[in-house]
Amino acid sequence: MSISVTGANKHYGDFAALDNVSIDIPEGSLTSLLGPSGSGKSTLLRSIAGLDSLDSGSIEINGKDVTHASPQQRDIGFVFQHYAAFKHLSVRDNVAFGLKIRKKPKAEVEAKVDELLEIVGLVGFQRRFPAQLSGGQRQRMALARALAVDPKVLLLDEPFGALDAKVREDLRKWLRRLHDEVHVTTVLVTHDQQEALDVSDRIAVLNKGRIEQIGTPDDLYDRPANVFVASFLGSTVRVNGELVRPHDIRLGRTPELAWPSLDAELDTGVIKATVQRVVHLGFETRVDLVATATGEEFLAQVTRGDANALGLRTGEEVYARATKVPEISA
């Protein structure tokens, strides 16, 4: 089912949590709402769910106006960051809960729960209680429970937010596979750009209650609409007044060895700089630099191999040449 939000406004006092937000979410897509804390992501998601009401604007699900419909009438599955499982029920009974209260025939419930436990990889854990699961397993149970009643739409508010980085990464890969199997129209709230880039078909970047840009991960990365989007999708630095990404900076011992950009229009030209610090971060190496001409501080990210080949040390001079972030600076 597609979702269409048009001209949504929501104020808390004179603070605009949503400021004239419009977004179309295509049927079967996985769309992320990405933005910093307080940008209005949860407010937008809760409005789609019917848990918050808009001051003005409208929401349609599959062409039907649901602006004033109750959450129950919207056929939505919802998973929050801190999922409230029924502690006294087994994993199996938690997943079956929505089906049982809808008084589905027993055989149908059993078959559906078997299928979902399989999909979320919790078959071996079905007799356990929520307290006996890891955080990641609990969130998978939450997703199974939300999917049990065949919702038209799945809304996820930072579902992996409370988990550590490695588990988050595993779960988002798993979520993407799950989505490819189940195809339910899904909206995911996240403040984590890697998560959004990894799982989404489309991303809407929010800032101060407004949508800055909507597009595919590639659209946003390759053609950011503005500095906010570019900076939120990855780190950026200013070099000679130009916005660049640290890993788009090439370093050389001579001006000629700092390679030009493939796209001449996006080339910053050669910038002489002094190395302040070299920090090895696993595969990558961060080189903190100061531009000789302007005193401007910036950093470059190079591979460990390149850094070793350059053999840079604090206080040495080096030549930097970067590719500007497209669109904005072009």
Ligand SMILES: Nc1ncnc2c1ncn2[C@@H]1O[C@H](COP(=O)(O)OP(=O)(O)OP(=O)(O)O)[C@@H](O)[C@H]1O
């Ligand atoms: N019930 C409320 N009363 C007053 N202000 C609220 C209420 N709910 C949200 N807000 C404010 O609206 C703004 C948007 O909140 P929202 O939860 O949508 O942001 P978010 O982008 O989801 O942030 P986070 O990532 O921190 O959850 C915030 O500044 C928040 O303080």
